[in-house]
């Protein structure tokens with residue numbers, strides 16, 4: 001039995017499923033993608049028959065368009081594919097037998113990881129995934145991904161996000177594959193605690209420094225605060241949305257090398273809908289979209305033009 005996991009490259013919620021997969025399936029490959037890359041990847045893989053090499057395909061924390069869903073539904077892939085997501089923008093997929101998009105369970109916000117984890121617990125008799133250390137880490141991922149600020153573990157969950165940023169995906173996967181196997185409880189070691197102390201300070205400085213760099217625009221009836229940032233996406237979005245809560249309905253973060261991100265506060269703009277203006281989707285309070293085609297080329301041209309004018 002060979003499995004292919006396709007998951008979200010951008011955060012803990014996308015990376016944790018790789019670790020869970022490692023615990024349950026002896027033979028697997030994984031592919032990490034940006035949300036905006038999934039449609040193309042699925043279409044290409046169908047065309048190249050990539051999925052023929054696998055007995056099961058699992059997709060976590062990601063979704064695809066109705067067009068791709070229909071294509072899958074009309075192919076044999078539908079019998080071996082299961083998708084676990086938790087984004088409002090993907091709810092329409094629940095009409096397909098292979099999709100499980102769950103946003104809340106027992107009034108608790110779910111994540112891609114928790115939806116996949118529940119499936120594994122129900123279907124696999126595996127001791128490793130029942131360890132306290134694993135349960136605790138899954139919960140930290142959920143709290144971080146749903147930005148559950150009321151949780152007493154919110155700071156710890158944010159720290160897990162910082163650890164991922166600092167280690168990078170490969171080292172993070174390696175570290176926690178081993179750590180969770182060896183340890184019965186979840187904790188950050190002394191080196192990580194030191195790193196987190198430094199990183200928390202750096203994050204605060206990074207956010208403070210962005211406060212006077214926000215560009216205010218009106219877009220489709222929304223007051224939008226726009227900022228260029230490459231790091232601490234969620235922290236930047238939430239901090240600026242609350243700092244400018246009287247002036248803006250949402251914050252747009254432009255990360256030229258990755259994507260657009262949108263964040264809003266309770267009772268403010270629905271950024272899942274807003275993201276669709278840019279071909280993206282996500283949650284009501286947090287969403288993203290791909291960088292528009294040609295944007296970087298246009299910036300380069302603009303810079304070169306400015307020299308010629310001198």
Ligand SMILES: [Mn+2]
Nearest residue numbers: 013061112145
């Ligand atoms: Mn997620």
